[in-house]
Amino acid sequence: MADWPLYEVFVRSKHGLNHKHVGSVHAADAEMAMENARDLYTRRSEGVSIWVVPSSAITASSPDEKEILFDPSDDKVYRHASFYKLPDEVGHM
């Protein structure tokens, strides 16, 4: 079973929420991955929907690129809504 491909598992916990990555399973095919994911990750009523995706289909950012990808946004506080002062009339948003 070491040669079974890896699948990433995403579970939606409630209607209206998004699917969230919860872990991975080994499986010989997509149906088995779905069944294994159901048995491993939703046994305590964690979900209403499951996605399984072959891990090989995921393109991930490289840790080496962390600085060029993410550092530039650190000093751009104006991109956060909290940077702006709301007029009193607006009240709570």
Place this chain on the structure above:
Amino acid sequence: MSKAMTQQEALQEYLLRLADSDMILGQRLCELCGKAPALEEEMALMNVALDLVGQARNWYEYAAELIDDDRSADDLAFRRDAHDYRNALMVEQPNGDYAVTMGRQFFFDAWHYFTLASLVKAPDERIASIAAKAAKEVQYHLRRSSEWVKRFGDGTEESHQRMQTAVDDLWRFTGEMIEADDVEQTLFKAGIGPNPEQLAADWKGLVNEVLTEATLTPPPEDAWMYRGAKVGHHTEHLGYILAEMQFLQRAYPDAKTW
């Protein structure tokens, strides 16, 4: 069974068959705990096993109420000997290789699925509600075991050969599952149990469909079949299962503190 069998007697007998088959297959699957071929499969197998033990408890509890001789559900499970057990011969067969484990599961799941689909419509509310809960679990068991039969059958040369061998070896235990005796006929006529002819036809239809899709050859329908479990004549395997399963209750009857 004599003609004098009442509907009540038939029902008690039938409930024990349902409970015993669930219990013994659950026990068999639990033997694989810690030894399954992959972590994911282990979790799945134990889920199925515990579903079955849970269903057994529900059927035993109802049976104990109807039998009404001071025996509890636990007494029925842990203090009856092999000749009193009424589980199908299929479920007491050893786990074998994984093709056997899944072939046995598939043959039983197919029978279980159609049986429960009928019992959910039973006028007896208790039966209908136990069956409704079980039916959802078993629908999933059946999907899983069918997929495995297809995966092995339509897999490599070796997996195909092993699956075909498992199907051929287990086939002789399928006959009694779909062959109604007096108990099942009585319950069918009383509007409680499944229509035996329909059940057999549904079972054969599904099994043929899955085996064909799995590129396996269904064994001949007129093959010689083992019988006897419905009157307590079991294969040699059941005694060993009970010896292990019932040990604690036999050695320390009514022990309250573990």
